[in-house]
Structures are given as C-alpha cells and as structure tokens.
Amino acid sequence: MEQAKFSLTPSLIQFVNTYKDLGFKDKSSLVRAALEQFKEEVELRVLKESAALYAEIYDTDDEAKEWVEDSIQDWPE
Numbered sequence: 001m002e003q004a005k006f007s008l009t010p011s012l013i014q015f016v017n018t019y020k021d022l023g024f025k026d027k028s029s030l031v032r033a034a035l036e037q038f039k040e041e042v043e044l045r046v047l048k049e050s051a052a053l054y055a056e057i058y059d060t061d062d063e064a065k066e067w068v069e070d071s072i073q074d075w076p077e
Contacts, residue, residue: 024030
C-alpha cells in the first residue's frame with residue numbers, strides 16, 4: 001500500500017487518535033474508511049448533478065422527448 005503524508009488540524013488529530021474506540025485496528029484504517037466514504041459521497045453527488053442536468057435538457061428538448069417516447073413504445077410493461 002502506498003503511503004502519503006498529510007497535515008491535520010488538532011481536532012482531527014484528536015479524532016484519529018480515537019481509532020480503537022471507533023473499532024479500527026489502526027489510524028490508517030480509520031482514515032482509509034473515512035476517505036472511501038467521502039469518495040462515495042462525492043461520486044453520488046456528481047451522478048445526481050449529471051442526472052439533474054440531463055433531466056433539465058430533456059425537459060426543454062422536444063426532439064429528445066419524441067425519441068424517448070418512440071423507443072419505449074415496444075418495451076414490456
């Protein structure tokens with residue numbers, strides 16, 4: 001596993017030092033879990049923003065609406 005060096009505020013250092021109380025075997029596993037969760041949240045936010053943009057485009061594009069309606073006519077219910 002690759003290593004990286006980071007600077008943290010005193011309150012974050014205090015939090016990381018509670019890794020055992022939080023059920024982690026070491027500080028690194030706590031930080032990895034936190035970063036993984038943050039990464040998933042960012043990816044979900046980006047996906048939602050993209051979906052909202054596509055929905056906005058769809059709402060204003062009559063040709064796109066026609067194309068979608070035509071393509072779903074033969075789909076089973």
